Amino acid sequence: MLACTIGWLATIPAIAQINGFTGQAIEVVPPDREFATSDEHYQYLLEKANGGTKHTFETLPRWDGLWYTAGNNHMDPFIDGGMRGGKVREGVLTPAYETAYKERWRQLQEEGQVRYDRLTHCEPAGMPRWLLEPYNHEFINLPHESWFINDFANGIRRIYINQEHTNLAEMNGAHSWYGDTIGFWDGDKLVTNTKYLMPADFTRWSPMTSNQLELVETWELKEFEDFDRLVVQVTMYDKHAFVKPINFVYAFRRADDLDEIGYRVQHWQCEESSNSYLDENGMTNFYLPGEPGYKDPRSSTLFPELPGQTPDPFNDPALE
């Protein structure tokens, strides 16, 4: 039954429609066979693509502009029954991760909210959370690298095209939030492999992932009846967290409305502007004005004796 369930999970129709924003459903497309590791999976796809397509500036797929996240199926493998009242599927996560996730899910179901989110402290989204965080994404393809940007906490993924992994973990003595990503083009599809990641999560109401999470992603701009989307088919490997590799689909759609009003991505700060913190009850909470720890996001400065040192150029009493 478990094997059957896992097999079913790999092919279920995936993306729910959320207020019409995510558009028509997209199905998970699992790999055509199972692999023990992400390396094996990536090498298989590379060989299948005969070493990949060597694009030039003229032939590269262009995914310019701003993009929104547009749905994903990431809860389907973990929850049976939907966000309200669903149950954690057993045997998908390893026992320790399943126990941890059941507590998150219990909080969501019984208390209406998961009490705490690690992003409270301005932690980067990391992977796999980068794939679903809102705010704005940009996808810049160059022949030798692609840069995938989420303005959320300035999360930038660099994809090194037609290159080997470098063991950044050895070099840095640690994994990092976006790890090391290599990729190749298979026609208009970009295939990537990401390793050496920090432990993170899918979201606060979803399972955690370990520092052994590895991903094989296939990115493709696809036309649909309603609107075009960048579709990301992902297989995640995590020997600490998952009983076996799990397949997901994520999507992005163009942020035409932001492009039309001329919105531009700004450097995103959080340390100086966010007053959320982990309180003594294990909950995310906020400092308010007058409380120790509160930071005025508009007027704080270490140099109050100098004019023009606050982040607020408009409401400066010295200019009135």
Next chain:
Amino acid sequence: MKLNSICKALLVPCSLFLVPLGALAHHSFSMFDPDTEMVVTGKVVRWAFNNPHAWLYINVEDDNGEMVEWGFEGGAPPSLVRAGITGRTYVPGDEVTVMFSPLVDGRPGGAMCWVLAADGEYKKPADGGCGARDPENISRWEKWMEMGISSSKDPRAVR
């Protein structure tokens, strides 16, 4: 593939995870009481149109005539810009009425649902911490405010 098809047939439809977009905020909303709505009126001290979330701070006169600074969390600037709300929408000194879900610990703050400006215009610089997407929350509160109601827990506040 055949096995997958069989499983699909046996295990029926996929679950649809309808996560409200606002719930994707970078933090939990456990500090807010989503079952309560309140309104206060005061003058803008700061409109902190910052990532990850905008905050509106206003001075409100309490029952003793003292000014208390209240803070209200709103949405992320990129999402608010799409709704025509910018970093200049509120400026210090503006008189505003804010409808919000309060902090559960009773401190002067909450998750704002809508803001009524002195010119009578409503805006919803909200995130997922209150029922901002409830299409009736303005008409409901217009009626309640005429009755002098400032909390949905008031026995007269009948929906």
